[in-house]
Amino acid sequence: MSRSRSQGQHAGLDAPAILRAAIAVTDREGLAALSMRRLGAELGVEAMALYHHFPSKAALLDGMVEELAVATPVPKLDETNWQDGLRTYTRAQLDNVAAHPNLVTLILSRPAVTEGNLRMMEALLGSLGGAGFAPSQALDIVYALNTLILVHAALGSGAAGAPAPHGDAGQNSRLAELPADRYPLLTQAVRDSTGRGPTARFEFTLDALLAGFGAARTS
Amino acid sequence: MSRSRSQGQHAGLDAPAILRAAIAVTDREGLAALSMRRLGAELGVEAMALYHHFPSKAALLDGMVEELAVATPVPKLDETNWQDGLRTYTRAQLDNVAAHPNLVTLILSRPAVTEGNLRMMEALLGSLGGAGFAPSQALDIVYALNTLILVHAALGSGAAGAPAPHGDAGQNSRLAELPADRYPLLTQAVRDSTGRGPTARFEFTLDALLAGFGAARTS
């Protein structure tokens, strides 16, 4: 094929550009569609070219996770504003993650203890320390909030009405149209919930957690 | 190869036996090792034989998820005992899930709105209704607790010291031996936490959530 770039010519790839393309492909077509060949095609390059910037696909996936994890700036907290600060931070992280629903599974599937993640964690513990929390307490808090964000995003906004997971396979059964006669309570719960806006369940749990943190702080 | 069963002879497979074998293989060798061929070999059968009991690998995976989700019996709750009942139930589910760490990623990666899951959900909403929670509130609660269980299990008991994820790829960096000079707070948090036992962080978040539920119930 007559391409505009002949063999050996550099394609101008670098790690950030590859990560951006990988996230774009995953957003558009799902995690299952993210193969090295597919990603190469997205960038006008053969699959093996990518291995000069990432040693393996696993490393690339870790990079994607870190990209998302680090995107939200760490808030500055003190004794007076920590609840609001954490609330804002958690909401921002949720927005961030929810903007890439196809990445949630990925995030959950890898520890991703990378440079950037560790730095962010350290900064968060420092900020929470300023609000009066000991490091191990702060770690509890960060984990609880991450829990909330990830699972809320994983399950989708609706009551298990997950947003068509991504072309993973043939499990597209939505919760919206389940038989009301067999699951009356579930049906009603789903109906009631849809009226409350997509983040009501998230906010409910967030409030519960923040209240619990406050109690733990004084004890 | 002279096998004891010639072509066409039934191997005595059925769906539950296949599910058990699939879970066993995954427990032992990780999710990545669970291929149809490998699973067939485990049962003394070719891969394609499994397709008479499950239409696709996805269906088999959904079956595995349901098997775990349904294992814990739904507690009977009323106005006086719901906090203790939920605590016990949530701990039991955690034990259940934690006994199969290699399945956690799987659970998180599929909605799994299957027959058994829906029935269990309906029963839970009924029980929470007896404790004074409206269906949509009950759904909030169930989701929050599932969140807690799954992410706690996903991240491992320790502070990101995940239990060697499973042979997924080359990301085995433990959090135990990170450079203390660069991440002093994180290091201290991890050290402090290890003394508290593996479920302390889980119990912390669980208490926070239950307290929050109580507040939401009266309001």
Next chain:
DNA sequence: AGAATAGTCTTACGTCGTAAAACATTCCAC
């Protein structure tokens, strides 16, 4: 200019999920 280096491509291997069809066994109506 010549050598080293870095980025890309080609080829190849062993794996995967599963469609299609051949084949053996069991079951049921007669």
Next chain:
DNA sequence: GTGGAATGTTTTACGACGTAAGACTATTCT
């Protein structure tokens, strides 16, 4: 009993996957 029909298993095959090995070219350094 006997002859389909139904059921379960194997065989074979196809197109994807991640990536190792090595060829090739463009750039950079001396």
